Amino acid sequence: MADTIDVAATDETSQKLRYYQKGTFTVGNRLVDAAARTVQASEERSNALTSGHRACQGCGEALGARYALDTAMRATGGRLIAVNATGCLEVFTTPYPETSWQLPWMHSLFGNAAAVATGVAAALRVKGKSDVRVIAQGGDGGTTDIGFQCLSGMFERNDDVLYICYDNEGYMNTGVQRSSATPPAARTATTPAVGEEPGNVFGTGKFVPRIAVAHRIPYVATATVADLHDLERKVTKAMAIRGARYLQIDVPCPLGWGAASHDTIRLARLAVETGFYPIFEAEHGRVTGVRKIRDPRPVADYLRPQKRFAHLFRAGHEDPRVARLQAMCDANIEEYGLVDDETTG
């Protein structure tokens, strides 16, 4: 197990921010210089994804995309091109005649975002415009399933592309079908909550960040929309690196998960705090850092607010699979070292 670093204590700015209490975790902080605040706090932020898009109320992906791209825009001085796979993000942002993207953006197909981005990056190099950087982005469907081949090819060639996967754990745009990122026991339209094992089955599924790590690319990280500081730090770090990079962001989908629209960030937070979604970084094949859980919670706290898990709590009984999910979380916590032995705070 690689050394774990409590990333909040690594640099001086973070240390000072901790002293500032209220501003440590919020988007902004009126008590520190503008330069030390998040990109999102700034009135100058790019709003790479602006208003008028057709995402559902409370869409985690819309939020994650703006977070990531605004950070990348700042990191690159606005010299950025985005390539988008087919999916919710592409559909709700570019229905003719309206686009809500404010940066140069392209949509080709469902499974080829990584390859198209490779082409864009090559073109920029040939034109001598290497200062312009490329981000490929897609949902979990377009990344872990149909986009996997192109993704792996891009990794293997170490093309200078940052691939961002917005993971809402299903094919949401087409009506909430199961993807290889759908967690066990979750209800989707193709893993309905009926029969002997309602919801998605155990023993399937794919965690692409670890596969990305296995490709030994320069940088891999997971993040969520609940921890903006962490997400921005990771995007900024990624944009300072040349070569293939992968970032997977947990973005709750209120519609697909059957959650209240205002719970988007809360659920992402619970996903982390329960160990359901491990937050870590890796470089060249080795895990280099994790985000420790501040306030550990049992997995049921995460499952209950989501109707896609409602069948696990019927009539006041807790389905035994909740315990299996808890075991899965516990395994994550142990594998990545997500909880300190001494209590925090």
Added chain:
Amino acid sequence: MLKQIEGSKAMAEGIAACRPQVICAYPITPQTHIVEGLGELVKDGHLQGCEYINVESEFAALSVAIGASAAGVRAYTATASQGLLFMMEAVYNAAGLGLPIVMTLGNRAIGAPINIWNDHSDAMSVRDAGWLQLFAETNQEAVDLHIQAFRIAEELSMPVMVNVDGFILTHAVERVDIPSQADVDAYLPPFEPMQVLDPDEPASIGAMVGPEAFMEVKFLAHYKQTQALRLITKNAGEFRARFGRDSGGLIRSYRTQDAETIVIAMGSVCGTIKDTIDEMREEGFPIGLVTIVSYRPFPSAALRNALAGAKDVVVVEKAISVGMGGPLAIDVDEALRNLPHAPQLHSVVAGLGGRPILKASLHRIFREAVVQPWEGTQFLDLNVRVVGREIHRSAKTRRSGPTAEALLRHLAAEERDGTEKGRH
């Protein structure tokens, strides 16, 4: 410069002279030598300012080209058969987005059953996608068409597919005049994209278009292809002026002035057909050939002019639209339909899966078309005995097994029996 050179290598040199900036390569027989040739030219510095990317599938290959083209550089790739099908989504996508990619198709049959030899089924499978499709008759034309293709693609902002018969053109060693860099530079200006991904002028490329505008988009694509008809002719003319030879254009007529029977075909088979026509002309047969170079856009008007005086039109093609007939014949039929004295149309499907097309067979079929015309599609040199045996066998048993394997067994059995192979 004149060279005795393998077709693929000639094409590689011709393409290199067009200064492509991104080349993506995925190997598939029979185009592989083209991309290998280009790879060497990039690596040894002959072709500068070019990125050569080894991709992991054809789907990735065209996708990389799409990205590169959208970012404003000249992009090229090549494929065939199965590879073309694997990138099918991207083929439609590139046309829909109007990206001026040039792609070589080393025409090869499509499986199952797997077959690496030449026919036109791969080109036919994407004829509706919106790419321009040009067919080369010779290795010289194969080189020349690529040069013209880049220019046409970039003027129109549409992708162009250059079809070269697998093995017959790609692997044949012939004398080819490789154009000079200076001449190509004079003919083909640097790429100026109609739309480009540019941080200085951001736009969103690839929107979702609903019922309210989709028909208009498709109409505009269709309309562009009709503009292409004029552009192809114009470019061929300018090519002749610059390079001193006829290459490209929409169609080519051979000995059609007083022909009563006109053959229509595409690609390298035209060479064999011309030889046959010469021989038949010796015998007084009034026969000629129209070679179609531009299959898409389909040169209906030009064809009507060329076929005006004919009584019989024989379409010889290397593809079959299973359940319907020869696709080229269907297209020609459409072009001739409303002529006041439309000639009789005779459809011949030949050379599927690389089956050699023999002059003797052509002699026979051209005569038969006039004297003893047939209904529907005629499969040239079909082994009727084998086919008959298979039809009988599969009618008898429900679980009759794979057809292809059974045919091979029949053929083997025939050889063992020493029976002469049944020829029609």
Added chain:
Amino acid sequence: MAHPFAITLDVGSSLANRTGSWRNVRPDYVHRLPPCNDACPAGEDIQGWLAEAEAGDYEAAWRSLTRNNPLPAIMGRVCYHPCEGACNRARIDATVGINSVERFLGDLALEKGWRFAPPAQESGKRVLVIGAGPSGLSAAYHLRRLGHAVTIREAGPMVGGMMRFGIPKYRLPREVIDGEVARIAAMGVEIVCDAKVDNIAGAMKEGGFDAAFLAVGAHIARRAYIPAGGAAKVLDAVSVLRSMEGEEKPLLGRRVVVYGGGNTAIDVARTAKRLGAEEALIVYRRTRDHMPAHDFEVEEALEEGVMMKWLSTIKNVEAGSITVEKMVLDETGFPQPTGEFETLEADSVVLALGQDVDLSLLDGVPGLRIEDGVVRVGPDMMTGAPGIFAGGDMVPSERTVTVAVGHGKQAARHIDAWLRGEIWAPPPRNEIATFDKLNTWYYGEAPATVRPVLDLVRRTSSFDEVVKGLDETNAVFEARRCLSCGNCFECDNCYGVCPDNAVKKLGPGKGFAFDYEYCKGCGVCAQECPCGAIAMVPEEL
């Protein structure tokens, strides 16, 4: 660039799609009442001045504070901080040390010599304030701010009331009292000592006062009938503590018994110790749980060696000893005699059995209602006699300095309105910012590097550190722990978490506004607002 029709779209075109039409609930920025503000008897905007203190704007914080309470340095030493008891932060780790920060600001003001501005205009009205205790001083301050001419007539020789004569020096240094009172006087408030008023009506007429505020406090020690021998030394707490201000300190002897269970009893016992008594013993008829004295004061007293004798009443006093009877609590918690007696050595007995008000000045004033020894006042702090208001210990109230200060402010407002022939109606109180309205994840844990100091800070006795060579980390750190319950502190969360970019940032100090053209009403902003300053309200359809 000529874009291909429909395939390529221009930047900004989505703004034509006004997604605000989607919503059926709408976010609104609200101000909720922080529980500390709600609990403060003086009505301080605690959250407001903590916000300024945390930014390092100490003078601004002090001025915000003193808008409601002119005596922070005193408060920071003697207030029982019900604010801290109500503080939501206590449910995260520990309450914010509000009292400590108030003391820091008050002491800093004294050190820096910050002054109150005199009123911009004179109203031409004159108000008489009787009593220079916390209630009278507060009323005088607020009346003066409103432009009235104020005269305080104090019966005693020095200002301060119970603050000087009831609270020992070790809790409230006299320089602090003098400093804060001087600042009020410097506004133009006339303070006359040794000027007891016997007849309020006469005093008003004589001085040409348009209204009066009575704040004479409760200085008369309540007595109980306890048989005492001739040479027995029985004193009352009030006079003992008062005499501490004089030249001659009271002689209590080596063994002092204090009878009573309130804070005064504790003060006397601890004072006795400081005077040199070997033994200071508090005798109380019930148990520690029932003692009215604040627990921390009991703790401190015990730490200082004061002893406690529970469940005992004094039956009689002789010179040098007392007899106590053991009590037992019945089912209702009321002490019952057991008939068991005990004799204890005692050089003096100090009775701390409560205090009564000297109501003599009110003789002959028509319309007054006196019940249970205190003057009844209406919600406008006015007695039954028009123009005569009262507050502090002399009206029904919890008897603390802070409550008294609160009364003074309330009364001043009502007096001001009454003088203009109007009625002052307090503005409606906002909804309280209860803990469930907060999103506490955003409030960080105290970092380990500062933890040792925090432990010190949590011991309220130890804020002496703040006075001695102030380390900014203490007071400011405490201020920054405030959650800003119910009031936006410009954390930018709403601005950052809106998936539709529908929050506009108006600039530092100006807050935010919702862009209702695009707001879809998802509610993420309200959920992620750390301090509960956003409410979701149904749209009118």
